[in-house]
Amino acid sequence: MCSLFLDDIAEAASILDPLFGFSRYGESISATLPTFDLLAHQLQTRCSIFSRPSTGKRSPAEAGWLEQSVDAQISLHHPTHIAISIPFPGCLFGALRIAQRIRRINPAIRIAIGGGYVNTELRELKAPDIFDDVDAVMLDSGMLPLQRWLEHNDPTTLIRTFIRHQGQVLYMNTDALPVRHDALPPPVYDGLTLDRYIGLFEVLNPVTRLWTDGRWNKLMLAHGCWWHRCAFCDTQVDYICRYDPARPDTLCDWIETIIASTGYNGFHFVDEALPPSLVNGLCSEIRRRKLNVEWWGNIRYEKHFTPPLIAKMAQSGCIAVTGGFETCNDRTLALMNKGITVAEAKTVCASFAQAGILTHAYLMYGFPTQSFKETQKALETVRRMMHAGHLHSAFWHRFALTAHSEIARHPEPYNIHLKPEPVSDFARNEIPFDGEFDHDLDATGHALRTATYNYQHGIGLDRPAAEWFRSENVTMPRRMFRQGR
Ligand code: SF4
Missing domain, CATH: 3.20.20 (TIM Barrel)
Incomplete structure (x- = not known):
């Protein structure tokens, strides 16, 4: 019964924001995205009590609940790097809104994304504009790519990582043996x-x-x-x-x-x-x-x-x-x-x-x-x-x-x-x-x-x-x- 009550609340919330869902936020706009423009437009314009744009002309002064939650975590942890896992399309929109907020409140923080959605859908990434929001897009097992990214400031040493360099998307993949699962x-x-x-x-x-x-x-x-x-x-x-x-x-x-x-x-x-x-x-x-x-x-x-x-x-x-x-x-x-x-x-x-x-x-x-x-x-x-x-x-x-x-x-x-x-x-x-x-x-x-x-x-x-x-x-x-x- 409690789950059904929560479901009712979620349904009411979707009147305030049709993208709302407990575990999937904005899945409908992320399911098929051959070009990044489609999502970029939504990221710049969609506005609700839950999440508001943090960049662009329509960026309001007041943050949505998602952005307030990001602010609280940044104040608590003072991170220098943040990695966001995106397992499914229904996590993409929220992840990029989080990244935008981090950019706005502290542009010095480095941001990477990876996870199941990235591994399957973004293997042929060519859109430079996503790098307005994140610094690195990583494929497959994250251990080595993250380690290199954290330890070195040299893009030539990165592993299975997309970056933007002089306006172009580059895939950096220095030879490296994967870390054994057992290790x-x-x-x-x-x-x-x-x-x-x-x-x-x-x-x-x-x-x-x-x-x-x-x-x-x-x-x-x-x-x-x-x-x-x-x-x-x-x-x-x-x-x-x-x-x-x-x-x-x-x-x-x-x-x-x-x-x-x-x-x-x-x-x-x-x-x-x-x-x-x-x-x-x-x-x-x-x-x-x-x-x-x-x-x-x-x-x-x-x-x-x-x-x-x-x-x-x-x-x-x-x-x-x-x-x-x-x-x-x-x-x-x-x-x-x-x-x-x-x-x-x-x-x-x-x-x-x-x-x-x-x-x-x-x-x-x-x-x-x-x-x-x-x-x-x-x-x-x-x-x-x-x-x-x-x-x-x-x-x-x-x-x-x-x-x-x-x-x-x-x-x-x-x-x-x-x-x-x-x-x-x-x-x-x-x-x-x-x-x-x-x-x-x-x-x-x-x-x-x-x-x-x-x-x-x-x-x-x-x-x-x-x-x-x-x-x-x-x-x-x-x-x-x-x-x-
Ligand atoms: S290849 Fe392996 S993981 Fe894929 S469907 Fe077959 S059994 Fe499942």
Whole structure:
């Protein structure tokens, strides 16, 4: 109920500022930004009680709440350098408003940005104007780029960092070996008022609740994905393709340090895909040290997660796993090189459920060449798994073609046509394409999500999945639809 009250307050706040959201501020204007001009205009003109421009002609004397909060932090810490992480598009606008405010109150402070959004979308940055607000834009693992930036005042020594020099954007990348994941220090939470973070329970999906209700320490067992072969994934980018695991004893040292410093014993392992052999080693070490922890993370539903390993995970504090079932169809799983089969994934999922571990599946529709019949069958598989209590939670995502995927590099086997992209000097990630589908993707997505939402509430589990497509009017068309994004 408290979460719903907060939701009401957020809705009221969006009347004062349509960009407002608790965890996403200005996402609608940041989702697609081929050129920086579009955002620069918003940064100079948008004005509300929450945030006001700090530069330009329309810069008001009075600060918004966001800027007041920045002022308070600057007075408290007197920083010389500030690094802002931008994980998602919904964090970009706020991050740049923070940077603008810092520039205004103390132009001597150096500002860098990095994080997930930057790593995926800004790899081809050419827009010099963003450097009015920040000094450096860093890609991939931040340890070395930040270290160089802090220790040297010489741009020629920078690593994986965009800067502006004589009006041009330069990418500086001095040769350097990445810091081994195992050699990193544990995350430090000093100065964060962790006891004042609020939990939210806005939707009934059990995994969404895990994410937002309560606080989890974040750790990664390994950098990158050990598989790094799925054709739709960002396999060209460092955070996927460079696999570099830590040792189980290092991981448990980090766990002990973090519990001591935060007082929380819950961990969300934010790996792209937890490697089974490393999970095995971690569980042994957790048990050897008699650590009292709860944890969850993303896996691949692969056969290496055997029943004995899953039992060991449950005994070592694992409470939930999430993972991609994707199209839930053997033909398309093979085409995308997922490296699992439906039968294998179903067995693994059932073993997790039987061990008392919550299971969640990421599902995909609109994958190139995926037919209506295959999609319908995939929903039927999901229904049966939920009915059997083997799958507790699921969500359908529409396939998106991204610039750093294998499909974008070699689209031929997928029978799609890449459409011309807009001229870009800023963000580039999703690529427009046309594909042939024998069903309407919008209506299909609606039917899949409605069915699965109901299944999660125990509704409709005893009826064939096909009924959801009939009630949503997803019928087989006489001709092929040309559809894309
Ligand atoms: S989709 Fe998952 S398993 Fe596949 S390459 Fe990406 S991170 Fe790895």
